[in-house]
Amino acid sequence: MRELALRRNLNSPGKIMESHPMDSFWNSDRAQNLTGAAVLVIVSMLSVYLLGQSSEPWPGHMALATSLFGLNLALFFLYTQPWVQRFRPRKLLMLSLEAVTIVSLYFLVNISFIAILGIVWIVQVAETLPIRTTGWLLAGAVSVFTISQTFHWQGTSLMLALTGSVTLSLFHLFAVIATHRARREQVLREETAALNRELLATRELLTEHSRQSERLRIARDLHDLLGHHLTAQILQLEVATHITEGDGRQKVEQALALGKLLLSDLRTAVSELREDEPIKFEDAIEKLISDLPGIQVQLDFEAQLEDINQAETLLRCTREALTNVLRHSNASECLITFSQQDSDFQLRISDNGVAREKVEPGNGLKGIQERVEETGGKVSWYTKNGFTVDIRLPVTGD
Secondary structure: OEEOOOOEOOOOOOOEOOOOHHHHHHOOHHHHHHHHHHHHHHHHHHHHHHHHHOOOOOOOHHHHHHHHHHHHHHHHHHHOOHHHHOOHHHHHHHHHHHHHHHHHHHHHOOOHHHHHHHHHHHHHHHHHOOHHHHHHHHHHHHHHHHHHHHHHHOOOOHHHHHHHHHHHHHHHHHHHHHHHHHHHHHHHHHHHHHHHHHHHHHHHHHHHHHHHHHHHHHHHHHHHHHHHHHHHHHHHHHHHHHHOOOHHHHHHHHHHHHHHHHHHHHHHHHHHHHOOOOEOHHHHHHHHHOOOOOOEEEEEEOOOEOOHHHHHHHHHHHHHHHHHHHHHHOOOEEEEEEEEEOOEEEEEEEEOOOOOOOOOOOHHHHHHHHHHHHOOOEEEEEEOOOEEEEEEEEOOOO
16 A cells, blocks of 8 residues: 655646745635634724723623634634534534624624624635525625614614625625635636546556557567568478478578577567556556545555456546545545455445435446446445445456
């Protein structure tokens, strides 16, 4: 078993991808989380300071507001942790608790810029939920903030409260649009990278197939052309041995022996060229899994394939299985094993993602099943400490 650490440039296969460390940092979730935390800390500290400068009607007001600011910041940090990110119910729970603290602060604190807390929250929502659901939550967040501002400013300037609400609501909308666009671009980049990896893997198999086809063509040409000519020459020399006498007969017999030896060597070379070499299936899989985002892939290959059609089928199935891992499992590790069990090849793709009690096969699993059954194989899947796809194809040529 060996762990792959392949970082290749998708546009120039074969070259190591060079990127500035700062580019990787600013494009990472870590940079976004640190920025969001910094915004929450600044807004919370400034709000508490301004709250302390004003006279409040009851003594517990300051302590309650400070506690809510601290709780909101703590929930934000919890939301960014891997043990929360890997489980959707936990993410939704954190978002709900954040919403409760923010709404409480809206009505408790008469400071308009605490709407920034809502902007940070709606960005988290846009990254977690579909855009339609996000839109409804955005409308609800804006409405709650508008009501809270009207509650605080109704005795002084209602118009000022509405104007501030509209302005900050537009900031909410801008944050959702920017986040949705960034999320869509990220999905497109990941899909493009996946297609590129699949093309590289397919090219690896096609190159191997072309090489084997060329070996077979050369073997046929040697057998059909040189073999026939040598056979004809040997027959002529055998005839010559019967009609030649003296020193000339000895030379003809030597030429006949050399011809037979050459024909024997030619047949050995043709047989070696005709022998099927194992397909470099593992190299194709390496191309397929190179630079997968957010997951660590390990390979354990103990068998070799000789059938190009089986290799192509297993490559397509591996691609579909990896797509399911990235989209649905929330896994951090994946293991791909390939071995021969009696008269079957076995390909197993397993991950350490969230185990589900019941799995409803979607287009990906159905596609895998159809491909495998077309080649006379069987496929099964089960959930145990993650999700596993088990593919078996009959060994050909036995």
